[in-house]
Amino acid sequence: MNKIAVVGAGISGLSMANYLEKHTIDYHIYERRRKEDLAGHGFLIPHEGMDYLSQIIDRSQLLENGSFLKKYIQYSHTGKILAEKELDHVFAISRHSLINLLTQNISPEKISYEETVTPCDKEKGRLKKSDGTYIDADIAIISDGSKSRIRRDLFKDEKMRQVRENEVVNIIHNKEIADSIENDFMKFHHEEGGLTFGILKLSHDTILWYSQFDNEKYNIGEYTTEDLRSYMLEIFTEWDPLVTSILNKSTYENIHLWCVYELENLNPFYKDNIVFIGDAAHPLIPFTSQGVTSALKDSAALTKHLVNEKITTEAFSKYEAERKPEVEIHIHNGRTLLNQFLLPLNQQSPNILPISYK
Numbered sequence: 001m002n003k004i005a006v007v008g009a010g011i012s013g014l015s016m017a018n019y020l021e022k023h024t025i026d027y028h029i030y031e032r033r034r035k036e037d038l039a040g041h042g043f044l045i046p047h048e049g050m051d052y053l054s055q056i057i058d059r060s061q062l063l064e065n066g067s068f069l070k071k072y073i074q075y076s077h078t079g080k081i082l083a084e085k086e087l088d089h090v091f092a093i094s095r096h097s098l099i100n101l102l103t104q105n106i107s108p109e110k111i112s113y114e115e116t117v118t119p120c121d122k123e124k125g126r127l128k129k130s131d132g133t134y135i136d137a138d139i140a141i142i143s144d145g146s147k148s149r150i151r152r153d154l155f156k157d158e159k160m161r162q163v164r165e166n167e168v169v170n171i172i173h174n175k176e177i178a179d180s181i182e183n184d185f186m187k188f189h190h191e192e193g194g195l196t197f198g199i200l201k202l203s204h205d206t207i208l209w210y211s212q213f214d215n216e217k218y219n220i221g222e223y224t225t226e227d228l229r230s231y232m233l234e235i236f237t238e239w240d241p242l243v244t245s246i247l248n249k250s251t252y253e254n255i256h257l258w259c260v261y262e263l264e265n266l267n268p269f270y271k272d273n274i275v276f277i278g279d280a281a282h283p284l285i286p287f288t289s290q291g292v293t294s295a296l297k298d299s300a301a302l303t304k305h306l307v308n309e310k311i312t313t314e315a316f317s318k319y320e321a322e323r324k325p326e327v328e329i330h331i332h333n334g335r336t337l338l339n340q341f342l343l344p345l346n347q348q349s350p351n352i353l354p355i356s357y358k
């Protein structure tokens, strides 16, 4: 097998490494951040994603680090139940825990942290490290996230646009709040549309809460931690007491504002010896809850074709043919969910689960 470089140690890069390990294929990962900084917030992972994760992580360890959600409960912002739906094995886990689980099977010498990889101006298709030396690899698997610099360099005509939705996300460690809520996925919706508050229990003492808002209607402006805290406390004052009490009892050191981007049209998933996986190949908006599952499926499919095909471009072409049609369905579903979110509540389809299924 050829020498493989993986760029980015997020969920895509690490899951790719786990599949390569399973097939005893050698590789090296380059990650621009420090190991301690790879935290983030959390994920909803549908059933299928758990099946893929169980191929590379011991299932009992997964279950120890997150929790299955029982029901999706949709509320109005004042707390009236609008719809309830049993969830079919939807799992919630913090990004920090999932990254740790995916890293444990990779020997430390196979990952270089604080190593930013950039495209080489002089020689197209070659990649270089922070010190200017070339990456020595026959195949480069790019998993550097939705704003992939390497992708933008290769496909200069691509159009990225900001989605009409931002998210404020926070993780809090508070056993009292965690004990007060069931393992349900609760989501409160403003009657006028374009504003929600969601609550997920990630473990016995950890809660993830998030607000999705229409960025044409709500403008946070400058956003320090204190700005985000004040914004949340102000906007949600009149909401259901559960929402306001969680906001009042929360600490805010983990709060973050996410601006969401999408590609107007997908690029090819590969060019020459460079292949893209996860958000670098296909940014998916958070409404789909399919980012992690898609990253896992990309890694599994790419590994399978690299193992089965002698010619690398054949493997890449089969990988793209297998994955692109499904990703396009999620992009379409994500746009539908976004449009619903922007509508007043009485015009939204009832019981819409914020997960895209193919």
Ligand SMILES: Cc1cc2nc3c(=O)[nH]c(=O)nc-3n(C[C@H](O)[C@H](O)[C@H](O)COP(=O)(O)OP(=O)(O)OC[C@H]3O[C@@H](n4cnc5c(N)ncnc54)[C@H](O)[C@@H]3O)c2cc1C
Pocket (backbone or CB within 6 Å): 007, 008, 009, 010, 011, 012, 013, 030, 031, 032, 033, 038, 042, 043, 044, 045, 115, 116, 117, 118, 143, 144, 145, 146, 149, 167, 169, 258, 277, 278, 279, 280, 284, 285, 286, 289, 290, 291, 292, 293, 295
């Ligand atoms: C607010 C929000 C909520 C979400 N909720 C969910 C959810 O509930 N369920 C779900 O499945 N998905 C969700 N997603 C999507 C999910 O986070 C991603 O799809 C998933 O994490 C896959 O990411 P990735 O590994 O492809 O990219 P990333 O997580 O972005 O990782 C890319 C990595 O590459 C590194 N990197 C970047 N550039 C370079 C470089 N030049 N050189 C070296 N390293 C580099 C970065 O530091 C990073 O570690 C959500 C996303 C957002 C923004």
